[in-house]
Amino acid sequence: MKRLLGFYIFSFITLVLPILFPDNYYVTVVGLTVLINISLAVSLNLLMGYAGQISLGHAAFFGLGAYSSAIFTIKYGFSPWTAITFGLLIVFLLSYILSRPILKLKGHYLAMATLGLGIIVHIFFVQADEITGGPDGISGLPTLSIFGFPIDTDLKWYFVFALFMLITVLLSLNIADSRAGRALSAVHGSEIAAQMMGIDTAKVKSRIFVFSALIACIAGSLFAHQQNFVSPESFSFFFSIELVTMVVLGGLGSTFGAVVGAFILSILPELLIVFEDFEVLIFGAILMVIMIFLPEGLFVAIKNKIAYLAFKRYQKEVANATS
């Protein structure tokens, strides 16, 4: 109970918000973007934060999920759920085949390889216009139904996205506290040391890469159905960078860090819009200030500070009790 206390509070807030404000623009419209970005950031954090493997191509898997949903439902007339399954299959095969050779690389080389992957997938979306509709994308996806229950309003989508996001967060928290999570941390710390302790590092890395890709893929499918539209731009290299920024901003290696990072990066542009032309400047300045003064990430820094203060207080109490 205590281990997941934060998660319960977080779920409660997420699920109560739309009940209190069902018609609020920031909850049911911006909220959808926030929720999907949280899922993506949390899944990327599994790879980047826990396993220490940088990926600049996460948007590719997100895009593949979205495009499979769009292509298989519209061009080939499959049901949305079959299309999602196909998407998962494609992403599974692609990420599994790629994971071994790609994850042999380290540091900048790994970044380059994943970057290449992201760009190749994006070029495919733009250029293969017979299949993907080219730069204009594909519109008119059918409505997604869950157990015969059509998801057709922003409010219903909020709950679908929220549920998916909460499951992702829960999985991520549980992985971190499991044997697999500790193996990942070991890989993050030192691969050679991890191998010495009998961890099959190649397998561990490849597994988490595939897992994180699959979450992004489902997120993509849901996103496509909610938007009713896909175009290459939503899955460009810049979105991958945005996701990396979310993870780093909140704090690498912490699930809730990714949550906080995604929340801030998705909501800030909406709030800063009132500054019009200065929006981008202020946005950049805020990011800079956070990264300069709290390099370990916003959430992690605050958490550490609180823990430090609590420890000081405890020390004082012990000192008082003994004297």
Add this chain to the structure above:
Amino acid sequence: MRFNKFLVLFSIISFMMFLGSSSSFAKKPLKIGSFLAVTGPASFLGDPELKTLQMYIEEINAKGGVDGHKIEFVHYDTKGKAKEAKNFVNRLIKKDRVDVIIGGTTSGNTLAVIDIVQRAKVPFISLAGSIKIVEPVKKWVFKTPHTDKMAAQKIFEDMKKRGITKIALITGNGGFDKSGRAQCLALAPKYGIKIVADEQYNNSDTDMTTQLTKIRATDAQAILNFGFGKAPAIVAKNAKQLGIKLPIYESHGVASKKFIELAGDAANGIRLPAAALIVADQLPDTDPQKSVLLSYKKKFEAKYGPVSTFGGHAYDALFIVVNAVKRAGVIDRAKIRDEIEKTKGFVGTGGVFNMSPTDHLGLGLDAFKMIEIQNGKWKLLY
């Protein structure tokens, strides 16, 4: 004393009622929302569009609004990104709660938001080119610019007149280019024209000699370059450098002074279909559009500098909405939509608009003029 207090109370209440009633005299504002690519690669389209809207809305409000309804204008810059366009349209509809939307500078931006406006039932006039926007007809979506299909038709008609039957097509990789290419490929057989080469370039390329060398090796009688931005200027320049003497056709996407500036000498002899705005002073006085065009040109140039046809599309959209609101008499999304659809004989900068339930553009092929660039100037052919 007691009576006095009562009197004071009474007068306060009646004064407040007066205030309340007088405020209801001021009519509900007409909220127009817009999302344009004012910055980014399509800024040469979005920037004049925004300036046009702002200039005329200011003027309308200074004259007391549309039938007493002041126009409230909300604008967001999409930077040409479809993702931003979607976010902003959601914001316009769900937060700003606008009555009408004018915008979507590029086809990509417009196509991205069609589902949203259709579901929210908000009248939307797009300022983008693609035929896909209004074909098939969508209940809430209209547009004012000429379509790529019309451009292709106009070009092929001109080729037929000159006896050209074999052409080389060269297009970019943007949405406008791809849609235009598809229209050209589909329409060419109807005009008895054979496409002997179909070359493509990236819009960010700085050299197209490879593609043009390939074209030179074919037996094409003319080159058709469907594109916009700086790439067509490079095509024109490279063709001249390679000594290609074939006539070159461009799309309406290059109908701005910038193109002539960029292409320089190489621009001479190039033909393109475009709205009448750029050759307004060459139109015969009997042309109904002439006075509208000259007045728009004068106003815009007095305030901002050289006009382009793109700002004209915004002018057309704004006044179609204003006229529709006048006819509807109330600010109501559904009624405004119905009246937009009934637009008949509206003389705009793009042509004379006659909309109908099956035609949400309302322009005929005669709205396009065939233009040739001569000595660095636009010359109206017909």
